[in-house]
Amino acid sequence: xxxxxxxxxxxxTFSSQLRIPxxxxxxxxxxxSMSRPMVDHRGPEFSAILAEITAGAKRVFKTSSxxxxxxxxxxxGLESAVANLVSPGDEVVVALCGNFGERFAAxxxxxxxxxxxxxFEWGQPVDAEDLALVLEKHPKAKLLLLxxxxxxxxxxxxxxxxxxxxRDAGRVVVVDGVSSIxxxxxxxxxxxxxxxxxxxxxxxxxxxxxxxVSVSERAWEMQSRARAPRYYFDWKEAKTWADKxxxxxxxxxxxxxxxxxxxxxxxxxxxxKVYERHARLARATQAGLQALGFKLFAxxxxxxxxxxxxxxxxxxxxxxxxKLLHDRYGVVIAGGQNKMAGKMVRVGHLGAVGxxxxxxxxxxxxxxxxxxxxxxxDGRGVAAVTSSLQGVPA
Amino acid sequence: xxxxxxxxxxxxTFSSQLRIPxxxxxxxxxxxSMSRPMVDHRGPEFSAILAEITAGAKRVFKTSSxxxxxxxxxxxGLESAVANLVSPGDEVVVALCGNFGERFAAxxxxxxxxxxxxxFEWGQPVDAEDLALVLEKHPKAKLLLLxxxxxxxxxxxxxxxxxxxxRDAGRVVVVDGVSSIxxxxxxxxxxxxxxxxxxxxxxxxxxxxxxxVSVSERAWEMQSRARAPRYYFDWKEAKTWADKxxxxxxxxxxxxxxxxxxxxxxxxxxxxKVYERHARLARATQAGLQALGFKLFAxxxxxxxxxxxxxxxxxxxxxxxxKLLHDRYGVVIAGGQNKMAGKMVRVGHLGAVGxxxxxxxxxxxxxxxxxxxxxxxDGRGVAAVTSSLQGVPA
Numbered sequence: 001x002x003x004x005x006x007x008x009x010x011x012x013t014f015s016s017q018l019r020i021p022x023x024x025x026x027x028x029x030x031x032x033s034m035s036r037p038m039v040d041h042r043g044p045e046f047s048a049i050l051a052e053i054t055a056g057a058k059r060v061f062k063t064s065s066x067x068x069x070x071x072x073x074x075x076x077g078l079e080s081a082v083a084n085l086v087s088p089g090d091e092v093v094v095a096l097c098g099n100f101g102e103r104f105a106a107x108x109x110x111x112x113x114x115x116x117x118x119x120f121e122w123g124q125p126v127d128a129e130d131l132a133l134v135l136e137k138h139p140k141a142k143l144l145l146l147x148x149x150x151x152x153x154x155x156x157x158x159x160x161x162x163x164x165x166x167r168d169a170g171r172v173v174v175v176d177g178v179s180s181i182x183x184x185x186x187x188x189x190x191x192x193x194x195x196x197x198x199x200x201x202x203x204x205x206x207x208x209x210x211x212x213v214s215v216s217e218r219a220w221e222m223q224s225r226a227r228a229p230r231y232y233f234d235w236k237e238a239k240t241w242a243d244k245x246x247x248x249x250x251x252x253x254x255x256x257x258x259x260x261x262x263x264x265x266x267x268x269x270x271x272x273k274v275y276e277r278h279a280r281l282a283r284a285t286q287a288g289l290q291a292l293g294f295k296l297f298a299x300x301x302x303x304x305x306x307x308x309x310x311x312x313x314x315x316x317x318x319x320x321x322x323k324l325l326h327d328r329y330g331v332v333i334a335g336g337q338n339k340m341a342g343k344m345v346r347v348g349h350l351g352a353v354g355x356x357x358x359x360x361x362x363x364x365x366x367x368x369x370x371x372x373x374x375x376x377x378d379g380r381g382v383a384a385v386t387s388s389l390q391g392v393p394a
Numbered sequence: 395x396x397x398x399x400x401x402x403x404x405x406x407t408f409s410s411q412l413r414i415p416x417x418x419x420x421x422x423x424x425x426x427s428m429s430r431p432m433v434d435h436r437g438p439e440f441s442a443i444l445a446e447i448t449a450g451a452k453r454v455f456k457t458s459s460x461x462x463x464x465x466x467x468x469x470x471g472l473e474s475a476v477a478n479l480v481s482p483g484d485e486v487v488v489a490l491c492g493n494f495g496e497r498f499a500a501x502x503x504x505x506x507x508x509x510x511x512x513x514f515e516w517g518q519p520v521d522a523e524d525l526a527l528v529l530e531k532h533p534k535a536k537l538l539l540l541x542x543x544x545x546x547x548x549x550x551x552x553x554x555x556x557x558x559x560x561r562d563a564g565r566v567v568v569v570d571g572v573s574s575i576x577x578x579x580x581x582x583x584x585x586x587x588x589x590x591x592x593x594x595x596x597x598x599x600x601x602x603x604x605x606x607v608s609v610s611e612r613a614w615e616m617q618s619r620a621r622a623p624r625y626y627f628d629w630k631e632a633k634t635w636a637d638k639x640x641x642x643x644x645x646x647x648x649x650x651x652x653x654x655x656x657x658x659x660x661x662x663x664x665x666x667k668v669y670e671r672h673a674r675l676a677r678a679t680q681a682g683l684q685a686l687g688f689k690l691f692a693x694x695x696x697x698x699x700x701x702x703x704x705x706x707x708x709x710x711x712x713x714x715x716x717k718l719l720h721d722r723y724g725v726v727i728a729g730g731q732n733k734m735a736g737k738m739v740r741v742g743h744l745g746a747v748g749x750x751x752x753x754x755x756x757x758x759x760x761x762x763x764x765x766x767x768x769x770x771x772d773g774r775g776v777a778a779v780t781s782s783l784q785g786v787p788a
Contacts, residue, residue, distance in 0.1 A: 018431070018434065020436075022644065023434075031428070034429075034648065035425050037419065038419050040412065040414050041417060043726060071602065072470070075625075075643040076466070111623045201432075207648035208648075229504050229505045231501050250595055251467070252467075253595075253602055255646065326438075332434050
């Protein structure tokens with residue numbers, strides 16, 4: 001039986017497999033980029049970096065709008081959208097189907113918005129027809145908040161359709177693309193998205209610390225009238241300074257070094273190939289998990305290319321399983337969030353991840369399942385991954 | 395004459411002297427700390443780091459209050475204080491004598507506070523007696539915002555006195571200690587400070603990206619009643635997650651790696667020695683600048699140990715001077731901010747800086763002054779630095 005003969009009580013790993021949906025592992029080139037000496041955030045060296053990452057990020061977002069960098073997590077980027085676009089009392093439509101949609105709604109509420117919730121069960125996508133009806137019923141809601149990739153359920157919403165519904169109804173469309181942009185296809189301008197938000201620690205292959213935010217002309221127009229308090233996250237300030245090659249406040253400079261290298265790597269590989277790699281690895285992960293008796297959580301056809309959420313096989317206690325993977329195999333996967341805490345595993349496969357990484361993760365899972373007396377480690381997981389990668393139907 | 399024989403048109407530097415008041419240069423140990431593989435911000439490795447930097451930062455702040463980390467610049471930390479403590483319409487007293495005091499006032503205004511400005515000329519400190527009078531005249535103002543080190547004018551306010559005035563008057567005292575804490579003496583608890591804010595890119599010797607915020611019981615009490623919108627910067631969330639060894643949103647993990655190492659270095663050197671080093675280098679910088687004909691900007695007795703601001707000698711155009719220092723000597727100093735733009739130089743001497751660095755900077759300035767036909771490079775600057783370091787009266 002595979003796995004026998006391995007000293008079970010001792011960790012055999014010299015490196016770790018960070019397979020959570022962000023922060024993602026840093027490629028060696030990115031790590032090295034952070035070794036360059038610190039620079040003045042108001043000097044010419046930083047201006048050159050800011051110009052390069054701005055231009056590069058715009059190509060990845062596929063936008064000709066302004067692209068702003070904020071020193072914060074992705075959530076800070078989402079908050080900036082709310083703080084810049086909402087006035088207290090405004091009706092705002094939030095379409096949600098998971099924990100990050102809930103976060104977007106909570107943000108809007110915190111800023112005094114009257115939130116109209118279009119809610120779907122966890123694991124189900126937002127429905128475009130239902131969205132159209134809600135927008136019709138709420139003509140005063142000028143703002144629509146969407147989640148592209150719902151990290152908590154491993155689901156990718158049909159953003160192209162949803163954004164079109166919003167644009168057709170004349171709404172300003174804001175998209176949480178934190179865990180999708182740079183890994184999953186998006187066309188910010190082409191799909192009618194006014195504001196898109198991402199985070200450096202996802203597909204960009206850099207550490208956490210920078211949020212990326214694109215702002216369309218329509219969003220600027222709305223921003224000029226919105227009256228929520230804002231200072232640190234004020235887009236106008238960010239734009240004024242960006243036009244001078246700077247940021248209003250001290251940027252996370254070392255993260256900018258890393259992001260510069262991450263974007264270079266994305267463009268060397270080519271975005272189409274990056275998307276294809278993520279899709280291929282997602283299919284392999286799904287096949288492997290199913291072979292091991294896990295049940296994929298997101299509805300078929302809407303499963304994410306950056307993170308796979310799955311319910312455990314009968315009898316498997318998720319948290320000890322994750323702990324064993326961590327302690328014994330150096331494999332770090334995520335658990336469930338909120339109401340799914342302790343009930344779900346989530347495997348991240350975004351950023352600097354290759355075929356062998358998926359093999360290693362599924363192999364370790366298979367060993368751990370045997371060790372926990374759930375199922376024999378007979379090679380099914382790795383075989384399913386291999387078949388998937390070879391394009392052989394499982 | 396010193397400097398003759400050096401090929402003037404070519405840069406002779408293989409390294410740079412980043413002598414701005416932050417971001418500060420990273421020690422090699424700190425750079426290496428960022429090479430460790432990325433970790434899960436919800437896993438045990440990060441919890442251990444968070445525990446260590448929390449305990450270490452509390453020792454540096456000299457507080458037993460809660461110490462929170464926010465992924466933002468120092469300004470984000472200041473905004474968190476305003477967002478957590480202000481309700482729209484509240485009277486707030488802001489004592490200011492420079493650009494960062496202005497920023498604190500602007501933040502309070504942005505959140506709807508009715509700001510009472512106690513203003514002093516740039517270069518002058520905030521006066522404790524005047525502060526007492528203003529507080530007496532504004533009994534409804536429960537919140538007092540102070541700047542410890544005014545980075546824009548190279549001035550350190552008499553914080554111990556000012557905080558005592560605030561505490562005696564029963565106010566919640568909030569201190570911008572972004573460019574002072576870890577470099578200049580402060581006793582958060584001992585001096586009656588309720589909230590103190592710093593930033594990783596200053597004396598902590600780490601890159602920008604993390605704000606450090608201490609919150610007293612009195613501040614928590616005020617926070618529970620304050621009604622400004624907050625989500626990303628909400629202290630209660632930060633505290634709830636910190637108690638579980640985490641942060642609510644994805645932390646700037648690589649900056650946390652660096653901060654861990656920076657705090658270790660501070661404690662190995664010993665805080666008393668760190669303060670003494672900063673004081674000694676400040677005196678040497680002041681002596682060197684005066685010898686070169688610069689006029690120190692801040693009032694004697696209140697000059698900062700982390701940054702020296704000075705007006706140029708007659709006939710010296712500041713911006714070309716800074717450019718020459720940058721291009722030819724690899725020496726990066728700051729200019730003036732706001733109304734002092736183009737009229738002032740500011741030399742940072744905080745964080746990983748030693749005696750030889752100050753010698754190098756003053757030597758380069760002396761060469762540059764000769765090259766710009768302002769004064770001969772006869773060694774006066776370096777001599778004055780040397781005398782100061784040797785404890786010889788200049």
